[in-house]
Amino acid sequence: MMRRVLVFLAVAGLAAALLPLALGTGVPEAPGALATAYLEDAPGDFGAANVVTAIVVSYRGFDTLGEVAVLFAATAGVGAFLTRKRLGIGDAEPADKPAATEILVTATGLLTGLLVMFGVYIFLHGHLTPGGGFQGGVVIATALLLGLLARPESKLSHGILSAVESLSGAAYVGMGLAGAFLAWGFLDPRVLPLGRIGSLVSAGSIPVIYSLIGLKVGAELSGILDALKGDRE
Amino acid sequence: MSILEFVSRINPVAASGAVLVLVGVWGVLARPNLFKIAIATSVLETGVNLVILSTGYIRGRTAPILDSAADASTAAARMTDPVPQALVLTAIVIGLAVTALQLSYAVRLRAAGGGSSIESYGDEKW
Numbered sequence: 139m140m141r142r143v144l145v146f147l148a149v150a151g152l153a154a155a156l157l158p159l160a161l162g163t164g165v166p167e168a169p170g171a172l173a174t175a176y177l178e179d180a181p182g183d184f185g186a187a188n189v190v191t192a193i194v195v196s197y198r199g200f201d202t203l204g205e206v207a208v209l210f211a212a213t214a215g216v217g218a219f220l221t222r223k224r225l226g227i228g229d230a231e232p233a234d235k236p237a238a239t240e241i242l243v244t245a246t247g248l249l250t251g252l253l254v255m256f257g258v259y260i261f262l263h264g265h266l267t268p269g270g271g272f273q274g275g276v277v278i279a280t281a282l283l284l285g286l287l288a289r290p291e292s293k294l295s296h297g298i299l300s301a302v303e304s305l306s307g308a309a310y311v312g313m314g315l316a317g318a319f320l321a322w323g324f325l326d327p328r329v330l331p332l333g334r335i336g337s338l339v340s341a342g343s344i345p346v347i348y349s350l351i352g353l354k355v356g357a358e359l360s361g362i363l364d365a366l367k368g369d370r371e
Numbered sequence: 372m373s374i375l376e377f378v379s380r381i382n383p384v385a386a387s388g389a390v391l392v393l394v395g396v397w398g399v400l401a402r403p404n405l406f407k408i409a410i411a412t413s414v415l416e417t418g419v420n421l422v423i424l425s426t427g428y429i430r431g432r433t434a435p436i437l438d439s440a441a442d443a444s445t446a447a448a449r450m451t452d453p454v455p456q457a458l459v460l461t462a463i464v465i466g467l468a469v470t471a472l473q474l475s476y477a478v479r480l481r482a483a484g485g486g487s488s489i490e491s492y493g494d495e496k497w
Contacts, residue, residue, distance in 0.1 A: 141401075142401075144400075145397065145400045145401045148396065148400060149393055149396055149397050149400075152392065152393060152396055153389070153393055156385075156389035156392060156393070156422065157389075159382070159385045159389065159422055159425070159426070160381055160382060160385045160386040160389045161380050161381060161382065167429065168429070168447075168448075169427075169429070169447065169450070169451070169452040169453075169454075170452070170454075172454065173427075173452040173453060173454050174447045176453055176454065177446040177447045177450055177453065178446060178447050181437055181446070187436055187437040187438070188436045188437075189436065189437075189446070189450070189453045190435055190453045190456045190457045190460065193453055193454065193457040194457045194460060194461065198457065201461075202461060205461045205464075205465055208465055208468075209464060209465060209468050212465075212468035212469055212471065212472045213468060215472045215475070215476075216468075216471050216475045219472075219475040219476060219478070219479040220475050220478065220479065224479060224482070225478070225479070225482040226482050226483070266436075267436070268434065268436065270460070272460060272461060272463070272464045273460075275464070276464065276467075335437060336437070336438075358468070359464075359467070359468075362468065362471045365475070366471065366474075366475065368478075
């Protein structure tokens, strides 16, 4: 009983705290000073048409590196928890899983290539359109999820996944260091020519960094999906 | 203040986000099942993301991407606040990975012979 009262009080208190936000107070008429500076300077500084991408990859690029590290830690945790040994399955033969339907198998064959291509498109155009490495990486992981659903007994190649993940992570840090030594700061995209705003090859190293993030996120989420199957050695 | 006036002042994104936050907090605090706690955290995250996004939305403005609707000179006058969007963008993927970690922890506890209810781990309390 006491616990119910406490839970009710916590939820009611939070509701009272959120009420002003829900009523639209605190929403400004114009962006604040920092946001205005980003909006005005991003096209000139980095030649990126998408200001959100300029913030994520360049202005706050160090935070994004940290978030990719958090994602890596979570993936490593999932992989460590869900091994066959830890789950107590041991070397026992897995129970026969029902085969996937023909519709799923055929659709997987048709869609896998398209999904990977779409994911690559999303992260290559992250500096021009709403998209980027995180979204593109998730789309690539869905392609691998389809493959796992269509062939439940198949196993993702661990070596390839780790190679893609560690190489793209190292290249990400390498691009950051290149910015520190060749341009004005860590992760500064001005190591490559900025180009014309709106063209595919523009915004310095932003598309390169976002593609690396996309590959890393795709490999990490695929690793999570593979681990969630629960038959890792 | 009439009811109609009150309803018209509600920010739909922030209000739905606030509802999700409350549902998520209630789920985390009141449900004993570990899997439900993980899903409640996921709902809570979605709500928080919506609330953060709503603080940057300015009515009548366009997305912070340079195109025919707004060029570099009019960007600050015609675009919404890009900072909350940049914050939420990465938080969504992190949230997904954290949910996966929570669920795998719960699966691992189950596999080791524990229950799915958080009540059965009373001796883990500090």
